[in-house]
Amino acid sequence: MTPETVAAHAPLELEHFLPYRLSILSNTVSQSIATEYQDRFELSMTEWRVMTILARFPEISAREVVDRSAMDKVAVSRAVARLVNAGRVDRGIHDGDKRRSVLKLSEAGWAIHDEVAPLARAHERELLARLDQGEQAQLNSILDKLLAT
Amino acid sequence: MTPETVAAHAPLELEHFLPYRLSILSNTVSQSIATEYQDRFELSMTEWRVMTILARFPEISAREVVDRSAMDKVAVSRAVARLVNAGRVDRGIHDGDKRRSVLKLSEAGWAIHDEVAPLARAHERELLARLDQGEQAQLNSILDKLLAT
DNA sequence: ACGTTATAGTTTCACTTGTAACCAATTGCA
């Protein structure tokens, strides 16, 4: 297989391929945050995401957590189960619809939230520090477009 | 828990949190490409990545595949095993170092590559079509900075 | 030359994840 033959097949150059670059960046960033709270609190990324949602929207059902996140319902169900088990989330039953749960962070849950949230924000700041103000704004607006439905 | 109390805890707003947005975007994009080739060729994302690397750099070892990708060696080992098994990759042994494998796409492997690569590129184009020329350039330069080391 | 250390790659085991099937409660409507 000569170089000419390879070129004829027009192989992808991963390092210039947008989906690949996004994937590397996203994994690097998420993983660097996740390792911190995983080590310190034995908290999976899914669990942490559920916690952030319950922090903003207390007293919602698992279904609503699913709707507000990009997670699927099995993942949420399992994360909630672990969180309830660990005493980090209180689960009640909805008045008038016994299928629905009513979820909120417990005291212990809030305590963890209040430690992890600043840590996550610090990572975000650190990342953004590589860009100037203009680039930060551009990135946001570009992501808005790429994420639109 | 009143709204005021919630605010006091300063919960993260996931939809404005950069690592989260990156993660959603990256998963959406990679997944939409992956489902296509998974359905059509029973090819996992890891296998496809190995194939793209072998397309550009034929006759390299598994170790070099690891170095050139962000995958870990176990994942590569398994992907290569499946690819060899499916007759999509030929595996030889390095002259002078019997530990090293020498990998390259087989005819069948190239045939698949030549179908999937344009498909992946089409997805990338489709994504980039939401941005104008300037934004595309900005995104590239921003990703360069964020991905540096 | 010989034992130690390092490297390439595979295997094993425990854990996570995704899909589909499932159960129970609720809704819709004939």
Added chain:
DNA sequence: TGCAATTGGTTACAAGTGAAACTATAACGT
């Protein structure tokens, strides 16, 4: 009212994944 369809949530099973142990070969230092 009663029964089919829908919805919230969990469970079961198969497949995928990661960390560590393992095998075989090679490199290094004395």
